[in-house]
Amino acid sequence: MKKLFLILPLALILCFLLGCQDKEAMAELEEFKAQAEIETQNKNFVRQFMEDMDKNSGLTEDLLEHVADDFKWYIWGSFEPLSKKECTQYMAMVYAAFPDFTHGMEDMMAEGEKVAARCTVRGTHQGEFQGIPPTGNKVEYGALQLWIIKDGKIAELRLQGDILMMMNQLGMELKPKEGDK
Numbered sequence: 001m002k003k004l005f006l007i008l009p010l011a012l013i014l015c016f017l018l019g020c021q022d023k024e025a026m027a028e029l030e031e032f033k034a035q036a037e038i039e040t041q042n043k044n045f046v047r048q049f050m051e052d053m054d055k056n057s058g059l060t061e062d063l064l065e066h067v068a069d070d071f072k073w074y075i076w077g078s079f080e081p082l083s084k085k086e087c088t089q090y091m092a093m094v095y096a097a098f099p100d101f102t103h104g105m106e107d108m109m110a111e112g113e114k115v116a117a118r119c120t121v122r123g124t125h126q127g128e129f130q131g132i133p134p135t136g137n138k139v140e141y142g143a144l145q146l147w148i149i150k151d152g153k154i155a156e157l158r159l160q161g162d163i164l165m166m167m168n169q170l171g172m173e174l175k176p177k178e179g180d181k
Helices: 002-055 084-097 163-169
Strands: 067-074 102-111 114-124 138-150 153-161
Touching (some): 002 102, 002 114, 067 084
Antiparallel strands (some): 138 153
């Protein structure tokens, strides 16, 4: 009989502990599902934003509603970000030079508020671009993008593209400096 009094409380404690573990595991699973859903939404948001920008040949007023007021865009080779206004001006210049400019999204990964994307950029050089007169050449190069989405808006974008390849496709050549050797 004494053994029964020892076993019964131990069995109750064991049941309680297992029940608590299941609740913790379920809470953890729900948190993981919620995070995965946010990351999927952020990837879809970035993909749709880029498709709309390409379709509209730039940053329209509708698209700018999805960009935070204090937005920062770090473009290749620059440690100083462009503002929302400067980004709009730059993209207008790019789409004027390459009216058929597209960002083919190849791969995307998300972690929390960050979305990383690998894309293939394509376009036909039909207008002046950074002092280069129109060549009619087609360009295609790879780019990596890191987006930060906060409160449903784009807070930051970091872009690294193979601009040397693009410039070569426009007929530019890279030569060593003349002078002291």
